[in-house]
Amino acid sequence: MQPTVYKQSDSKVEVKGFEARHYDLLMNTITGGTYPFFIRRVIREMNIQPQDEILDFGCGSGRNVCLMTKYLSNQGRVLGLDIGQEMLEIFQERCKNYSNVTFKKQRIDEPLQYENEFDKVFISFVLHGFVQERRLQIIDNAWRALRPGGKFFILDYNEFDLEHSPFLVRLAFKAECPLANDFIARDIKSVLRDHGFDEFHTYPHYLGYVRLLSAQKSSKL
Numbered sequence: 001m002q003p004t005v006y007k008q009s010d011s012k013v014e015v016k017g018f019e020a021r022h023y024d025l026l027m028n029t030i031t032g033g034t035y036p037f038f039i040r041r042v043i044r045e046m047n048i049q050p051q052d053e054i055l056d057f058g059c060g061s062g063r064n065v066c067l068m069t070k071y072l073s074n075q076g077r078v079l080g081l082d083i084g085q086e087m088l089e090i091f092q093e094r095c096k097n098y099s100n101v102t103f104k105k106q107r108i109d110e111p112l113q114y115e116n117e118f119d120k121v122f123i124s125f126v127l128h129g130f131v132q133e134r135r136l137q138i139i140d141n142a143w144r145a146l147r148p149g150g151k152f153f154i155l156d157y158n159e160f161d162l163e164h165s166p167f168l169v170r171l172a173f174k175a176e177c178p179l180a181n182d183f184i185a186r187d188i189k190s191v192l193r194d195h196g197f198d199e200f201h202t203y204p205h206y207l208g209y210v211r212l213l214s215a216q217k218s219s220k221l
């Protein structure tokens with residue numbers, strides 16, 4: 001059988017309308033109420049230091065950014081990038097009392113201007129929603145934005161064989177972005193290694209179907 005060729009227009013990652021306005025509630029519901037515990041654990045795994053400068057690619061409603069600020073001092077900061085108007089409005093309302101949080105309406109799948117500025121780059125449930133060529137651009141943006149020794153955190157689906165997965169997983173994936181099918185078949189670690197990242201760590205979640213993958217921008221540059 002010929003492998004499916006995905007186009008960017010197949011993607012569902014640009015969350016809009018009802019789904020955007022209720023994104024956090026939908027995630028809580030879909031995960032049977034476990035999402036708030038899961039995401040707190042993920043942010044803990046990032047080992048955020050008080051002075052860290054963090055870039056969040058596709059930051060959505062700002063839920064993750066707010067959790068990050070708990071670990072930051074006034075010297076630390078988070079910059080969130082997203083293109084969704086509804087997401088932007090929710091983010092701004094939620095983060096209005098944090099002086100060290102900013103938001104920019106900016107695409108992450110085109111070349112960005114950030115160079116050696118950040119200690120951490122985070123991307124959560126966004127990377128799967130792009131064709132591989134755009135994923136490579138996003139990885140390049142992360143690499144450039146990080147200082148040597150800085151860390152790239154990808155929270156997304158793990159690699160797995162969907163065809164041989166339990167019925168419920170196959171069912172859940174029917175509602176997912178079609179590009180996620182392509183993403184789970186990719187060896188993202190080797191792509192990152194080819195791009196100059198090393199020191200990989202994997203933190204499995206949801207029976208290993210989801211992972212937080214951390215990769216370090218080589219400090220030997």
Ligand SMILES: C[S@@+](CC[C@H](N)C(=O)[O-])C[C@H]1O[C@@H](n2cnc3c(N)ncnc32)[C@H](O)[C@@H]1O
Binds near residue numbers: 013064
């Ligand atoms: C599935 S949501 C994840 C939101 C957030 N990262 C989270 O985990 O809660 C995907 C997000 O990516 C944003 N997005 C999609 N395409 C984008 C692009 N090209 N540039 C920047 N943000 C994008 C959407 O607006 C949406 O907020």
